[in-house]
Amino acid sequence: QVRLVQSGAEVKEPGASVKVSCKASGYTFIDHYMHWVRQAPGQGLEWMGWINPNSGGTIHAQKFQGRVIMTRDTSISTAYMELSSLRSDDTAVYYCLSLALGQGTLVTVSS
C-alpha cells in the first residue's frame, strides 16, 4: 500500500533553513504530484505547494514564494521540501501528501 516516510524532527534557530525528506513506496512515484502541507500548533492544515515528480515542476502558495524549494530524486522515490529564513511562526508539523500523508515532521523554530 501507499507509504510515505518522512525525516525526523528538527530544531532550528530563526533565520536558518530546514530540509524535510519524504520517501514514497507502494505506488509509482512519478505518476502522482507530491504536495507539502503544514499544521501549526492547534491550527488547521495549510497547503504549501506541490511538485510534479515526473517533470520537477513546482507550484507554491503565494505566502511561501521565495522561501520554499521543492525538489525530488526519482532514483530513490524521495521528495524534499526546504524552507529558508525560518521564523517562530514556521513552527509546525510538516506533511508530505500524495494519495496518503506521511507521518509528519515537527519543525521547531526557537532561539
Place this chain on the structure above:
Amino acid sequence: QSALTQPASVSGSPGQSITLSCTGTSSDIGRYNYVYWYQQHPGKAPKVMIYDVINRPSGVSYRFSGSKSGNSASLTISGLQAEDEADYYCSSYTTSNTVVFGGGTRLTVL
C-alpha cells in the same frame, strides 16, 4: 485564494448519519472534481478518507461517502461510531493550480 468554509463543529449520536459540508467557489470545488476529505484524531497525522469527490482509498470504511453539488462538497458518515470523533478537513484544487483547505470541522459523537 480564500479558504473553503466548513462549520467549526458538528455533533451526532451513535448510529446516526451525519453530513459535513465544505463550501467553495466556482474557481475551486465548482470547477474541478478534485475534492479530498481528511480525518485527523488528536495528536495523529491526517488520513485521506475521500479523494476526487467520491472515491474511498483502500481500507477506509464504506460508512464514509463523498458528494458534490455546485460549489459545495459533502462528507457523509453513516452509522456514526465513537471512533469517528475527530477533526475533518476538506481541500480542493483551484484554477490557480493551487490547493485550498477548509478550516476544519470538529465532529463530536455524543
